Amino acid sequence: MSEGAQRTTDLRAGTMRPVTHRLLRAFLLGLAKVLVRLRIEGMDHIPRSGGMMIVGNHLHNADPVLISIAVPRSLHYMAKRELFDVPVIGRILRWAGEFPINRGHADRAAIRRAVATVQQGIALGMFPEGTRSRSMKIERVLPGAGLVALQGKVPIVPVAITGTERLPLNGTKQHRKADAPFPDPGHKGVRVIFGAPFEIPATVDGKRMSPDAATDYMMQRVADLLPEAYRGIYGPHDLAP
DSSP, X not given: OOHHHHHHSOTTTTSOOHHHHHHHHHHHHHHHXXXXXXXXXXXXXXXXXXXXEEEEOOOSTTHHHHHHHHSSSOEEEEEEGGGGGXXXXXXXXXXXXXEEEOTTSOOHHHHHHHHHXXXXXXXXXXXXXXXXXXXXXXXXXXXHHHHHHHHHOOXXXXXXXXXXXXXXXXXXXXXXXXXXXXXXXXXXXXXXXEOOXXXXXXXXXXXXXXXXXXXXXXXXXXXXXXXXXXXXXXXXXXXXX
């Protein structure tokens, strides 16, 4: 689909209706509070309407689901293209508003779809790390989220999720005892914290903001919401003597 077609096509078409979303969210929210002790903070920071981005750290396969449960409006995501080839899973993902991305290289079509999503007043969720962190710390970020932010020009809400690293069923990213110990989140269960919305400035120190710099700008605000042990490249670093 071309960029112009994406702008004119209703990207909500074929996804769950608002009433269905409210009912499903209420059920899953109650379930998550019991099963994983989900705690949510900062929900008042989330705009109730209009295009926006929610960007966060990524620890577990369940993160997109739990963050979607925490957000009181429908949240669309990118998901790896392979999942859409699974007959039932693919249909569920599309119904939930997810769309495919080819991971491992620059997928311009997915970026255009993401920009069109927020420009149509839809909330978009993104994990700038590109994949789950095995160390539970932020180790690297990719410029795609920064590019969407620069082109989309919508409010950005940072979100920090902790505690999901202790959940099972995390595929090949599952943390093992042979690795470094789990960081201490300072709480039981899963916690999701939303920060205040912000926008990406056009320039920094007189220089035009690049996609890489924009991603860093966003992830620094995510890191500010995380316990220090999870911040990784955005945390304090010891200087060599």
